[in-house]
Amino acid sequence: ITTVNKPGNADIENVHNLTGQRLAKRELDKIDIVNDSIDPADYKEEYDPKKYDHGALNENWQESSPTMMTSYKLVEIKFKWFGLQTKVEDVIIRGIRRLLVNFFRQLYCTQHTWRSLTMSDIRALEVQVKTELDETRDEGEVQGMVEK
Numbered sequence: 001i002t003t004v005n006k007p008g009n010a011d012i013e014n015v016h017n018l019t020g021q022r023l024a025k026r027e028l029d030k031i032d033i034v035n036d037s038i039d040p041a042d043y044k045e046e047y048d049p050k051k052y053d054h055g056a057l058n059e060n061w062q063e064s065s066p067t068m069m070t071s072y073k074l075v076e077i078k079f080k081w082f083g084l085q086t087k088v089e090d091v092i093i094r095g096i097r098r099l100l101v102n103f104f105r106q107l108y109c110t111q112h113t114w115r116s117l118t119m120s121d122i123r124a125l126e127v128q129v130k131t132e133l134d135e136t137r138d139e140g141e142v143q144g145m146v147e148k
Contacts, residue, residue: 001096002074009062015072026074029097033105034061042102047109054112073100 004015010030018026034049034057049057058064075096079088117125 002076004072004074005069006072007067007069009065009068010070010072012070012072016074018074031097031101031104032062033057033101033108035059036101038101038105039098042098047102047106049105049108052109057108071104 002016006012006015014023045051049061062068075093077089077092079085079092081088
């Protein structure tokens with residue numbers, strides 16, 4: 001996954017500068033953190049942008065928001081196995097989309113906790129999270145998203 005973040009409302013046609021066959025094969029999929037459907041198992045009210053206490057978004061948020069940044073994601077999957085390629089690629093794409101929708105909903109709804117952090121605050125938080133993650137990997141149960 002290659003990411004480019006730019007100001008604006010997804011208005012750059014070819015931000016990754018793809019050419020030829022790569023551009024022809026590209027499929028655009030815009031994620032809408034307010035209106036896209038969420039798996040009931042993933043829904044958490046505290047991560048619902050329509051109910052966010054510090055600036056709830058309405059259904060027309062993309063047209064009415066004065067400032068916006070778009071995170072352009074280029075997802076390239078290469079799975080070559082006759083008879084399975086399309087199925088596996090579809091499962092991977094659905095999983096990535098689900099992950100991104102949930103991530104950006106959470107990111108928006110937690111911004112009040114991180115917007116004022118300095119770089120040194122962020123570096124200290126990174127060290128803390130890495131330590132906790134390493135401990136969880138060593139002794140914790142397997143956790144995460146499971147495709148149904």
